[in-house]
Every structure is written in C-alpha cells, then in structure tokens.
Amino acid sequence: MIETRNWNSQATNLTALDDGAATNRYAIALDGLTCRYGSRVAVDNLSLRVPLGSVYGFLGPNGAGKTTTIKTLLGMRRIQLGRATILGFDVAMQGLESRKRLAYVAETNNLYGQLRVFEMLETARRLSSRWNPDSVQRYLDLFNLPPREKIRKLSKGMKGQLALVVALGSEPDLLVLDEPTSGLDPLKRYEFINQIVREVSAAGRTIFFSSHNLSEVEQIADHVAIINEGRLVIEDELDNIKSREKAIKVSFDRPVWTQDLENIAGVRKVLQEGRRFRLLISGDAGQVAEQVRSLGARSVEVVDMNLEAIFIAYLQGQTEYFGQESRPPEPER
Amino acid sequence: MFYKEWKTVQVKFWVWLAIYAIFAFLLTFVWSHYAFLNGWRNPLELARYAILMGSKSTPVFTPTFYEWLQMSAIITVVAAVVGGIDLVAEEKDKGTLSFVLTRPVSRFHIYNSKILLNISALLIAYTIVTIPVFLVDCTSPHPIDLEFLLFTLLIMLVGMAVVCLSGLISIFANNVIQSITLSSVILSFTFTICTFVQINFWHIEWWRFGQEVVLAVVSGIVGTLALIFYQAGLYCFERKEF
Numbered sequence: 001m002i003e004t005r006n007w008n009s010q011a012t013n014l015t016a017l018d019d020g021a022a023t024n025r026y027a028i029a030l031d032g033l034t035c036r037y038g039s040r041v042a043v044d045n046l047s048l049r050v051p052l053g054s055v056y057g058f059l060g061p062n063g064a065g066k067t068t069t070i071k072t073l074l075g076m077r078r079i080q081l082g083r084a085t086i087l088g089f090d091v092a093m094q095g096l097e098s099r100k101r102l103a104y105v106a107e108t109n110n111l112y113g114q115l116r117v118f119e120m121l122e123t124a125r126r127l128s129s130r131w132n133p134d135s136v137q138r139y140l141d142l143f144n145l146p147p148r149e150k151i152r153k154l155s156k157g158m159k160g161q162l163a164l165v166v167a168l169g170s171e172p173d174l175l176v177l178d179e180p181t182s183g184l185d186p187l188k189r190y191e192f193i194n195q196i197v198r199e200v201s202a203a204g205r206t207i208f209f210s211s212h213n214l215s216e217v218e219q220i221a222d223h224v225a226i227i228n229e230g231r232l233v234i235e236d237e238l239d240n241i242k243s244r245e246k247a248i249k250v251s252f253d254r255p256v257w258t259q260d261l262e263n264i265a266g267v268r269k270v271l272q273e274g275r276r277f278r279l280l281i282s283g284d285a286g287q288v289a290e291q292v293r294s295l296g297a298r299s300v301e302v303v304d305m306n307l308e309a310i311f312i313a314y315l316q317g318q319t320e321y322f323g324q325e326s327r328p329p330e331p332e333r
Numbered sequence: 334m335f336y337k338e339w340k341t342v343q344v345k346f347w348v349w350l351a352i353y354a355i356f357a358f359l360l361t362f363v364w365s366h367y368a369f370l371n372g373w374r375n376p377l378e379l380a381r382y383a384i385l386m387g388s389k390s391t392p393v394f395t396p397t398f399y400e401w402l403q404m405s406a407i408i409t410v411v412a413a414v415v416g417g418i419d420l421v422a423e424e425k426d427k428g429t430l431s432f433v434l435t436r437p438v439s440r441f442h443i444y445n446s447k448i449l450l451n452i453s454a455l456l457i458a459y460t461i462v463t464i465p466v467f468l469v470d471c472t473s474p475h476p477i478d479l480e481f482l483l484f485t486l487l488i489m490l491v492g493m494a495v496v497c498l499s500g501l502i503s504i505f506a507n508n509v510i511q512s513i514t515l516s517s518v519i520l521s522f523t524f525t526i527c528t529f530v531q532i533n534f535w536h537i538e539w540w541r542f543g544q545e546v547v548l549a550v551v552s553g554i555v556g557t558l559a560l561i562f563y564q565a566g567l568y569c570f571e572r573k574e575f
Contacts, residue, residue, distance in 0.1 A: 074435045077574045100437040110432040112337050123336040127436035 027052050027174045027206035028073065032082035035068050035230075042068040044230035045082070050208055050223065055201050057221035057238070058210040059311060065230040066210040067107070070178050074104055087173055100129040103167035107179035109159050113152035117145055117162060121169065128170040139165040139199070157188035161195070168199065175200055177209035181216060189213070193220055218307040226314055233314050238307070245310050246285035249301045250292050251276040264291050269313055280305070280313045335433075335446040346454040349412050353462035356408060360401055361469050398470035398477040401463070402484050409459060409492040410520065416451040417499025418512040420444075421570065426508035430575055444500075444570045448563065452496050456489050483548055490555045495520070497562035504569045 028050035035043040043065040050056045060066050071077045073084055075095040084091040086098035111120055117140075125131045140147060143161040145154075154162065160180065167175060180196075181189040193216050200207055201220065211217050217224065218238070225235040234241065250261070258277070261270045266283040281288050285302045292300050305313070424430040433443055463485055470477055499516040506512035 071431075071575075074431075076431065076434050078572075096437050096439060099435060102435075104431065104435040106428065106431050110429050112429055112432075113427070115337060115340065119336070119340060124432075124436075126336045127433065127438050129437045 025052060026050055026085075027054070027087055028056075028208060029085045030069075030073075030082065031084075033069065033072065033079065033084055034081035035065070035072055035077060036080055042230055043072070043227075046227065046230065046232055047082075048225050048232060048235050050206060052206055053204050054223045055197075055207045055221050056209070057217035057224045058208060058227070059214065059217060059224060060210075060227040060233075061315060062212075063229075064227045066227065067178060068230075069227075070104075070176060070208075070210065074102075074176065075099060101172060102174040102176055103170055103172035104176045105160075105163045105167050105178070105180050107182055109156075109163065111151050111159060111163060111166070114150070116148055116150055117154075118147040120151055120162065120166060121147075124166045124169055130171055131169055132171050133169075135171070136165060136169040139168060142199075143195075157184055157192070160184060160188070160192055164192075164195065164199075172205065174206045174208065177207065177211075179211055180209060181211065181213060189216060196220065214306075214308040214311055224307070226311060228315055241310060242304060242307075244282060245305045245313070246281045247303050247305045247309065248279040248281060248285060248289055248292060249276060249299075249303060250279060250297045251299050252296065253298050254296065256295065260295065261292070264288055269316065280309075335443065335450070338447050338450050342450040342454045345416060345451070346458055349455060349458040350461060352408060352412070353405065353458055356404055357401065357462045357466050360404060361397055361466055364400075397473060398467055398481060401466045401470075402481065402488065405459065405463065405485075406488050406491065409455070409488050410495050412455055412458075413492040413495035414499050414513070414516045414520065416455050417448075417496040417501075418503050418506075418516055419509050420447045420451070420500040420503045422503040422506040422512040423509050425506075425575065434575060440571045441567065444567050448496065448500050448566065451500075452493050455492050455496065459485075459489065459492065480544070483545070487548060487552050487555065490552055490559060494555050494559035494562060497559050497566055501562050501566035501569065504566060504573055 026049045028048070030046055030048050033043055033046040034041065046065070046069060058066055058069070068077065072079055073086060073091060075091060075098075079092045087101050089098040089101075091098055112123065115123065121136060125133075139145075139161075143158070143165065145158060145162055145165065151159065151162065163180075177196075181192050184192060196207065197220050207220075209217075209221075221238055223236070224238045224241060226233040256277075258270050258272065261267060261277060261279060264279075266281050266285075266288045267279050268282050269280040271278040271280070279288065279292070289300050289302055421430065424433070434440070467477075467482065498519065499512065502515045502519070503509075503512040506515060
C-alpha cells in the first residue's frame with residue numbers, strides 16, 4: 001500500500017523538476033536554501049534530504065532558523081535563494097501541488113477556537129484536495145473527541161489531538177510538525193508521540209518535525225538534522241550519529257591538566273564533572289580509552305551518548321569553533 | 334467556499350441586519366415627522382397636517398427615506414469597517430492564518446472568499462432593511478422621488494470601498510486593535526476632508542450640473558477607489574510573508 005501511494009505520487013508528478021528522479025526519492029529536498037529578514041540571515045545555504053517514509057527530527061536552539069525553514073517549505077515565505085522541493089514538486093513554482101500532499105501541525109495551536117469540532121473538520125475538508133471521512137471518524141473515536149464541543153473549551157491535549165485529526169484527514173504523504181508537543185504535560189506528550197508513531201509512522205508516511213524536546217525526538221526519529229544560526233551542523237541517521245559519537249568517563253588519582261586530555265587524538269571536547277572528566281569522542285573510542293589509561297587514569301568507562309549530549313556537544317563545539325565571528329542568535333519567528 | 338468565513342459572516346450578517354432594522358424602526362416609527370410615536374409631535378397636529386396636505390401652508394418636511402439615506406450611510410461605513418478589519422489581522426493574531434495558508438488553496442481564493450462574503454452580507458442586510466423603509470416612505474403624505482433610490486447604490490459603493498480599505502489595512506496590522514485604529518484614523522481623515530470640501534465649496538452649485546450627473550461622478554470616484562483598494566489588498570495578500 002505504501003509503495004502504491006509513492007508510485008502514484010511519482011506517476012502524477014509529470015511536471016516535476018529536471019532531476020525529478022532524484023528528488024522523488026526524498027520527501028523534502030533543500031538545496032542552498034537561504035532566507036533573510038532584512039539584512040539578517042535566518043537560514044544560510046541550507047541543504048538537506050528527507051527520505052520518503054522517514055521520521056525526521058529537525059533540531060536546533062531558539063532562533064536557529066527551524067520555523068523559518070518550515071514556513072518557507074509551506075509557502076508562507078518566499079524562497080529568496082536556493083531551491084526546495086516537496087515530494088518532487090518545486091515549492092516556489094508548484095506550491096499548490098506540494099500542499100495537496102502535505103499537512104501541517106503548528107507550534108501555536110492554529111485551530112479556530114470559535115468553531116465546534118465538526119465545523120473545524122468541515123472547514124478542513126473543504127480546503128483539502130482529498131479527505132477520508134472514515135479515518136477522521138476513526139481518529140475522533142480513538143481520541144474520544146466530542147464533535148459538538150467548542151474548540152476553545154477543549155484541553156490543550158485534546159486540541160493537539162484534534163490538530164492531528166485535521167492533518168491526517170487529508171491523508172498526507174508528508175506530515176510537518178512544528179513543536180507539536182509544546183505546552184503539553186509529560187503524560188500527554190508521551191501519549192501524543194505514541195499516537196503519531198502508531199497512526200502516521202506505521203502507515204509509512206513521512207514525518208518532518210522540529211522539537212526542543214530531544215528525548216521525544218530520540219524516541220521516534222530515525223533521521224536527525226541539527227541546525228544552528230541557519231546553518232546545517234549535522235545530518236544523518238540517528239543510529240549512525242549515535243554509533244559515531246561516544247563519550248568516555250575518566251577519573252584520576254592525581255591532578256590532570258584538561259589540555260592534556262584535549263590533545264588526545266579523537267577527543268572533541270572535555271567536560272569536567274566534579275573530580276571526573278567526560279571526554280566526547282568522535283571516532284574510535286577504544287583507541288582513545290587506551291591513551292587515557294596510559295596517562296594513569298584510575299577508571300575509564302566508554303558510554304553511549306544520548307541525543308541531548310550529542311546536541312549540546314555539537315552546538316558548543318560549533319560556538320567555540322566560530323568564536324567571536326559567530327553571529328548572535330536571532331529570535332525564533 | 335471558505336466554511337469558517339461563511340460561519341463568521343453569518344454572525345456579522347445578523348448583527349448588521351439587527352442594527353439596520355433597529356435604526357430603521359426608530360427612524361420610521363419614532364423619529365420621523367410623520368411618526369405617531371414622535372414625542373414632540375402631537376397626534377392631533379399630525380392629523381391637521383394631513384388635512385392641510387397639498388395646501389401652501391403645509392410645513393416642509395424632510396422625507397423619512399432621505400433621513401434614512403443619511404443615517405444608513407453612517408451605519409454602513411461603521412459596519413464596513415467591522416467587516417474588513419478582521420479579514421487577516423485577527424487570524425494573524427490568533428495564529429490561525431497558517432492553517433489556511435498551508436492548505437492547497439491559492440491566496441487569491443482565500444482573499445476573495447473573505448472579502449466577497451463580507452461585502453455580500455453587508456449589502457444584503459442593507460437592502461433587506463432599505464426596501465421596507467422606502468415602502469413606508471411611499472405611504473407618507475410626502476413620499477420621496479424614485480430617483481433617490483440611486484443614492485442607495487452610492488451608499489453600497491461606499492460600503493464596498495470601506496470594506497476593501499479596512500481589508501487592505503488588516504493585512505498589515507498585527508491584530509484587530511491595530512486594524513481598527515488605522516481604519517478609524519484613515520476614515521476620520523477622509524470625513525474631515527469631505528466636510529472641509531462641503532463647507533468651503535458650498536457656493537459652487539453642483540446641482541446645476543444635474544443631480545444624476547453629480548451622483549454618477551461621485552459613484553464613479555467611490556467605485557474606482559473600491560476597485561483600487563481591492564486590487565491593492567489582493568496584491569499585498571498574495572505577496573506578504575506571514
């Protein structure tokens with residue numbers, strides 16, 4: 001079924017770009033995307049590929065350019081430089097075609113509070129090129145959403161669920177989520193993420209989502225991109241990143257200069273945690289561990305890094321690398 | 334059809350209809366010179382006027398419909414401001430604009446459905462109330478000439494122009510308050526200029542050109558302004574980055 005849908009998307013995409021065959025393998029393809037607010041650059045020469053059927057976490061600190069990138073993809077902002085395609089359709093030239101195949105759940109709840117649930121769904125149905133009433137009814141039953149209730153009277157969690165129902169009602173090939181769980185308590189966040197995984201990811205649709213909550217990204221994403229100050233810091237499969245990035249916990253019986261540890265080949269960063277050190281490694285952790293032992297370490301332990309540690313390591317590393325030349329962070333838009 | 338806008342405009346329509354109807358009722362049955370409920374007019378005196386109707390001693394009355402034209406012009410301008418101010422500004426403020434803009438619908442259709450629904454609702458409400466007022470006026474001792482009906486078209490054009498203007502303003506305003514403020518400032522400025530022209534150029538006897546000619550020229554100017562505001566709003570909405 002998934003293959004059929006993808007085949008259909010490709011078959012109907014007669015007016016895709018010249019290199020459509022390449023871009024059709026990706027739900028989203030950005031090439032040198034640049035967005036400016038006046039003289040300030042919000043997104044700087046950003047290139048990334050979101051594979052079809054993937055759950056893609058789009059990460060970055062506040063003001064990194066995540067929302068600007070998403071708004072540009074959705075056609076809310078003009079592309080000033082570079083190129084963006086969604087499911088093979090050029091966003092600048094074929095915006096309507098690309099929007100027929102995607103759905104968007106916004107960070108700020110973008111539902112009409114004055115409407116009732118069924119009126120909101122009717123509004124969405126009339127603005128969609130395809131709509132599946134059966135699946136909408138199934139989601140309403142699943143989330144236990146009262147159709148005649150005013151939206152402003154729903155809880156935050158229910159509003160999030162309704163936004164998801166509205167998005168899924170049009171059976172999108174690509175679901176774009178911008179901070180979908182912001183404002184939810186941990187339990188609701190957990191339920192929401194589980195529902196997305198169960199209902200969307202399991203159906204083989206592509207999910208592109210930005211989030212500050214790295215644990216939830218780690219929970220569901222299979223690909224990750226980190227951007228900072230509008231520039232791509234890293235993009236890869238999450239498993240690849242985690243297997244590449246290791247940390248070593250070290251403790252010594254004697255005082256040790258941090259610089260000695262930093263000089264070891266493969267050590268990206270040294271963090272002092274009380275009397276112990278945490279060395280962030282890129283490359284062969286075993287080799288680094290051997291060298292640390294040769295310095296007389298009392299205990300050496302190779303540990304996996306979670307996404308949060310990787311995120312911090314990359315962003316701190318970049319900040320230190322760019323130093324004073326680094327641009328000040330811009331406010332999130 | 335933009336379903337949410339349809340629901341919103343329905344509410345506006347009933348409010349506008351109620352306001353027009355209330356003022357029309359008050360004008361026709363309470364404030365009018367012929368009205369029985371008119372506090373300063375003795376019913377017996379009214380009867381005497383009716384007897385004297387046609388004689389030279391009949392006092393000069395302002396026809397009810399003429400008064401309605403003046404009153405409804407003011408109501409229409411205010412209602413038109415209300416119709417246009419929340420076209421985009423409210424959605425921008427509440428963050429719901431992203432819902433519409435990310436749907437597979439062109440901005441041309443979004444803007445047109447919003448503005449046309451508001452204009453239609455305003456004009457229908459105005460027409461529904463104006464017809465009975467005109468009919469009541471026809472039954473009075475001094476009915477207005479039929480040609481005065483043309484003035485209702487001018488008022489409708491003014492309403493359309495103001496909806497388009499406040500719609501244009503709402504694209505740039507961040508919220509409804511800003512939109513109201515800007516619209517009010519611009520309309521106050523326009524009224525001031527109109528009043529200035531009326532006071533300072535009263536000696537120019539416009540009516541000598543013929544009432545129909547003056548009406549056609551003024552309607553042409555207002556209609557052109559409405560078209561300009563509409564085109565400007567559409568142009569800006571299609572290109573604005575939200």
